[in-house]
Amino acid sequence: MLALDNLHPQVHPSRTRPAALDPAVELVVGDVADPAVWDTLLANVSPAVVVHLAAETGTGQSLTEGTRHAHVNVVGTTQMLDALVRHSRIPSRIVLTSSRAVYGEGAWEASDGSVSYPGQRSRAMLESGTWDFPGLRCLPFEATRTEPRPTSIYGATKLAQEMILKAWALSFGVEVGLVRLQNVYGPGQSLSNPYTGIVSLFARMAKAGRTIPLYEDGEIIRDFVFIEDAARAVIAVATESVPTSTAYDIGSGEATSIRELGDVIAGIYGAPKPVVNGAFRNGDVRAASCDIARTTRxxxxxxxxxVQRGVRTLCEWIDTQELPPLCG
Known part of the structure; x- marks a missing residue:
């Protein structure tokens, strides 16, 4: 088994081989967007299955660093595909870890049962404290029902990855497995990366005795999926004989508000009760959860x-780590 990773300093500050990486895995340090890296790698390797995890992932960061996100996520994918053809190393299957960000705000339902796609919340809405779309309730994402309508540059690049892979694969007879991950968290995640996610951020704040700040009104909805569950789903799509014509939504199946998350974490550390501060981030979606019935079937x-078990396990792991300074 071989892994290609650029060991980006935002995620790997020491730029050294991760201690938790299985010794049986050969690590090649390189940039997925560099054709020379692929030429060197594929000169001696003919992959049967490719699991494409490489991506720039900061939703907010992508608003100001869109070129970097597009270069890694889109050009990195096309460079990989071009190299596979150039070296006649066509795999039987490619699995892409995509994102719930491809849905944007997703579908919302009115009281009469009609469904619409209200799109991105405007700055005027957010500044006035209009957090939800009036008269509508959010629906969980499901790949066969929910139209992808990304509201961030990151989400747009992930959808582009999906479409590029599917178009290429049809021409070369390659199966494509798409897994749209919800908010993944758990032991082993980077604690120095400010874009890792709110679960580890909340945990670090509570551990330091600080009050967890809740954006908007504290009722932002997310589906927090533990890393082991996400990994098992990716392995299943990579190794099992499963339909690959549509994407699979990978989540916990629980819609959790950030208030609920904050309360759980504050309780673990005996920290002050989380406080709503009314702040917001442009481009953030109000609600993101998924229906996993088809995926499980x-x-x-x-x-x-x-969530409660996973969060407690993450906190136990954080308690064993040497933590970088907590900013803010």
């Missing part, structure tokens, strides 16, 4: 880590 997979 077709993959034979189901999440094993409820």
């Amino acid at each position: 077709e993959l034979g997979w189901s999440p094993q880590w409820p």
Whole structure:
């Protein structure tokens, strides 16, 4: 097994081989957008299955560093595909870890049952404290029902990855497995990366005895999926004989508000109760959760880590780590 990673300093400050990486895995340090890296790698390797995890992932960061996100996510994907053809190394299957960000705000339902796609919340809405779309309730994402309508540059690049892979694969007879991950968290995640996610950020703040700040009104909805559940889903799509014509939504199946998350984490550390501060981030979606019924049925997979258990396990791991300074 071989892994290609650029060990980006935002995620790997020491730029050294991760200690948790299985010794059986050969690590090649390189940039997925560099054709020379692929030429060197594919001169001696003929992959049967490619699991494409490489991506720039900061939703907010992509608003100001869109070129970097597009270069890695889009050009990195096309460079990989071009190299596979150039070296006649066509795999049987490519699995892409995509994102719930491709949906944007997703579909919302009115009281009469009609469904619409209200799109991105405007700055005027956010500044007035109009957090929800009046008269509508959010629906969980489901790949066969919810239209992808990204509201961030990051989400747009992930959708581009999906479309590029599917178009290429049809021409070369390659199966494509798409997994649209919700908010993944758990032991081993970077604690120095400010774009890692709010679970580890909340945990670090509570551990330091600080009050967790809740954006908007504290009722932002997310689906927090534990890393082991996400990994098992990716492995299933990579190794099992499963339908690959549509994407799989990978989440816990629980819609959790950031208020609920904050309360759980504050309780673990005996920190002050989280406080709503009314702040907001442009481009943030109000609600993101998913319906995993089809995923569990077709993959034979189901999440094993409820949010409370997963969060406690993450906190136990954080307590064993040497933590970088907490900013803010």
